[in-house]
Amino acid sequence: MIAFEEVLKQTEQRFAHRAAEREQKDKLIREGKILDANPPDLVERRIARLQADSRMVRAMIGEGLKFAPTGPGVSALGYPRALERVLGTNDLMGIGFFERGLRAARPVARLQIRTPGGAPVGYGTGFMVSPRLLLTNHHVFESAESTVGSRAEFNFQVDPDGQMRLSRAFGFAPEEFFLTDAALDYTLVALKPDAGLTGFGWLRLIEETGKVLVGETVNIIQHPNGEPKQLAIRENRVMDELDRFLHYQTDTAPGSSGSPVCNDQWEVVALHHSGVPARDAQGHILTTDNRRWELWMGEQRIAWKANEGVRVSQLVAHVKAQRLGLSQQTLRAAMFDAEPSPPERTPDGSGSRDDAATREPSQPPAFPSRPVIDPAGHATWTLPLRISVSLGDVVSPEAPPVATPAVATPAPVPPPAEDLALREALAELASARTRVYYDAAADAGRAAEYYAGIDASAAADALFESLSRLLRATHRPHLRYNPARHVYSWVDLHPDLLIRSIYSGQSFEPERLIREDFRIDQEHAARRRELFLRESALSPQRMEEELDLLEAALPYNCEHVVPQSWFGKREPMRGDLHHLFACETRCNSFRSNIPYYDFPDFEEAVRDQCGKRGADKFEPLRGKGAVARAMLYFLLRYPGEIGDASREMQRDRLPTLLDWHRQNPPDEYERHRNLAIFDQQSNRNPLIDRPEWVDRIDFPLGFD
Numbered sequence: 001m002i003a004f005e006e007v008l009k010q011t012e013q014r015f016a017h018r019a020a021e022r023e024q025k026d027k028l029i030r031e032g033k034i035l036d037a038n039p040p041d042l043v044e045r046r047i048a049r050l051q052a053d054s055r056m057v058r059a060m061i062g063e064g065l066k067f068a069p070t071g072p073g074v075s076a077l078g079y080p081r082a083l084e085r086v087l088g089t090n091d092l093m094g095i096g097f098f099e100r101g102l103r104a105a106r107p108v109a110r111l112q113i114r115t116p117g118g119a120p121v122g123y124g125t126g127f128m129v130s131p132r133l134l135l136t137n138h139h140v141f142e143s144a145e146s147t148v149g150s151r152a153e154f155n156f157q158v159d160p161d162g163q164m165r166l167s168r169a170f171g172f173a174p175e176e177f178f179l180t181d182a183a184l185d186y187t188l189v190a191l192k193p194d195a196g197l198t199g200f201g202w203l204r205l206i207e208e209t210g211k212v213l214v215g216e217t218v219n220i221i222q223h224p225n226g227e228p229k230q231l232a233i234r235e236n237r238v239m240d241e242l243d244r245f246l247h248y249q250t251d252t253a254p255g256s257s258g259s260p261v262c263n264d265q266w267e268v269v270a271l272h273h274s275g276v277p278a279r280d281a282q283g284h285i286l287t288t289d290n291r292r293w294e295l296w297m298g299e300q301r302i303a304w305k306a307n308e309g310v311r312v313s314q315l316v317a318h319v320k321a322q323r324l325g326l327s328q329q330t331l332r333a334a335m336f337d338a339e340p341s342p343p344e345r346t347p348d349g350s351g352s353r354d355d356a357a358t359r360e361p362s363q364p365p366a367f368p369s370r371p372v373i374d375p376a377g378h379a380t381w382t383l384p385l386r387i388s389v390s391l392g393d394v395v396s397p398e399a400p401p402v403a404t405p406a407v408a409t410p411a412p413v414p415p416p417a418e419d420l421a422l423r424e425a426l427a428e429l430a431s432a433r434t435r436v437y438y439d440a441a442a443d444a445g446r447a448a449e450y451y452a453g454i455d456a457s458a459a460a461d462a463l464f465e466s467l468s469r470l471l472r473a474t475h476r477p478h479l480r481y482n483p484a485r486h487v488y489s490w491v492d493l494h495p496d497l498l499i500r501s502i503y504s505g506q507s508f509e510p511e512r513l514i515r516e517d518f519r520i521d522q523e524h525a526a527r528r529r530e531l532f533l534r535e536s537a538l539s540p541q542r543m544e545e546e547l548d549l550l551e552a553a554l555p556y557n558c559e560h561v562v563p564q565s566w567f568g569k570r571e572p573m574r575g576d577l578h579h580l581f582a583c584e585t586r587c588n589s590f591r592s593n594i595p596y597y598d599f600p601d602f603e604e605a606v607r608d609q610c611g612k613r614g615a616d617k618f619e620p621l622r623g624k625g626a627v628a629r630a631m632l633y634f635l636l637r638y639p640g641e642i643g644d645a646s647r648e649m650q651r652d653r654l655p656t657l658l659d660w661h662r663q664n665p666p667d668e669y670e671r672h673r674n675l676a677i678f679d680q681q682s683n684r685n686p687l688i689d690r691p692e693w694v695d696r697i698d699f700p701l702g703f704d
Contacts, residue, residue: 270309625664635702
């Protein structure tokens with residue numbers, strides 16, 4: 001995410017620097033003077049690239065060009081300008097436009113981004129630019145190591161009947177080819193050799209300029225937020241052309257990182273990588289529903305007012321200029337010397353080998369007719385009747401059915417309705433303003449009754465066993481994991497009735513977290529339904545992988561102090577409130593599933609607002625006492641569940657937790673939490689009620 005923030009900053013700076021030039025170009029475009037908004041040599045190259053007649057090109061660039069339509073009932077004012085007809089900017093598109101778009105979409109893949117160990121991180125978009133090489137952003141894959149556990153998944157899309165197609169995923173081979181550049185924000189990486197790749201084809205990157213003009217629209221093929229493949233068709237208008245970048249604007253269809261940006265001939269003109277966010281009067285980034293954006297929400301929630309892509313001509317020149325080894329040179333040469341194969345017919349017949357499919361995807365269509373230019377300079381075209389057609393979901397031909405299906409929903413899920421559970425959570429939050437935050441005297445009496453049968457003078461092992469039995473026997477009911485319902489509205493409130501992230505200490509309005517997590521819960525449910533509809537086609541391992549990826553892409557704003565991977569996401573551990581704390585997703589991701597550790601001042605570590613991190617060490621910036629007591633509770637409540645793997649907490653980390661407990665005693669917030677949880681699941685954390693017992697309990701008995 002740090003790399004994304006830097007890309008965002010640089011994009012905004014470029015956009016602001018070009019404000020005057022962009023305003024002048026926009027004025028010309030609104031006046032219908034697209035030619036004047038572009039350099040004459042670029043206009044000539046663009047029109048020539050469309051294979052228009054040379055006399056027509058000269059007439060359009062020269063002065064006095066007029067458009068004289070012919071035919072009964074046709075007026076000059078009612079007909080599009082000549083330039084619109086040449087560039088196709090008038091929204092009347094032939095069916096061939098969509099057919100070529102379907103072919104261009106086949107090489108576009110959803111990237112399943114994983115750690116080298118295979119843990120899911122999130123999603124991205126990439127596309128094939130040769131038989132073996134895939135292109136995406138540097139901020140998606142910053143290093144060769146970041147691709148090791150990841151996969152490129154093709155054909156992840158919805159068919160015409162609304163059902164998910166069979167997808168196919170391929171691993172990466174960074175040891176064969178890996179090239180990246182932060183300034184141009186691109187990464188070029190090889191996929192592992194596989195005959196199945198040929199069925200998806202690839203998109204040629206063209207170094208020559210003249211593929212698009214300021215004022216034209218572009219199309220983006222993408223997997224936004226890991227969703228099925230989508231096309232943003234002719235909704236992004238090019239606003240400005242910089243030396244290295246294109247700026248294009250949309251009100252409805254922002255791009256996704258790593259997506260190909262194509263002109264109306266489906267030639268790739270840019271690699272989408274970032275945008276310019278909308279901000280409020282105070283300079284805060286806004287979300288798509290006009291709220292203040294926070295880092296934990298993810299880039300897909302930002303309201304973009306402009307998009308930016310890396311120009312393909314610049315990208316190709318950079319790739320060609322790199323010094324590579326012989327084997328890498330061979331893979332690179334295929335980008336420019338080989339010919340993209342036509343789509344193959346799939347076993348179910350969904351593929352096509354008609355005449356249109358056998359032409360190179362980037363081949364531009366010829367101008368419909370040559371003009372007749374009279375001595376006065378009028379140019380007349382004879383045009384065929386065209387019909388504007390509105391199509392449904394655009395899907396590409398299916399890949400060979402050797403793949404496994406993936407989690408998705410065919411359309412974006414709307415914000416959650418004010419359903420019963422949400423109303424209950426908001427009602428409980430509203431009641432917090434009238435409730436006593438913490439009644440110490442009443443709590444002391446309830447705690448005394450709870451521990452009445454515990455002999456605190458017993459031997460350390462006996463005290464461990466008696467407390468463990470008590471916590472298990474009284475833990476009723478077993479709540480399902482639902483932080484929006486059970487954590488944010490009362491349990492995790494601080495005395496000022498705000499929520500604070502357990503690691504960073506950042507404050508949040510609880511209603512915002514409640515609504516955000518209810519929305520996420522609705523998206524989870526919709527995508528799980530899509531997955532379970534095709535359950536019979538999934539192996540148990542693939543089902544588990546897809547559910548993991550779903551949760552990584554749509555995380556709650558909640559931290560399990562004992563990471564879910566340590567106990568296999570099983571209940572009742574997963575929903576046990578004693579180790580659930582509000583935590584923005586960036587801190588959750590920064591910690592991952594790393595055990596706690598106390599770094600000496602002299603030891604090197606990666607530092608963040610959330611804390612410090614090493615390869616298998618994490619020290620939170622705040623909340624040390626609370627997380628230590630939550631971890632110690634877990635050892636008592638679930639003995640033998642953790643500590644059996646190298647990346648889980650081992651016995652030698654126990655002294656750190658005990659020290660954090662002693663150095664950071666329970667405060668009013670924790671005592672409130674303990675009582676509130678007791679009211680919900682009927683058991684308590686003894687380390688909060690009786691901090692002095694920590695030296696009398698044999699905690700190593702809790703390890704496997």
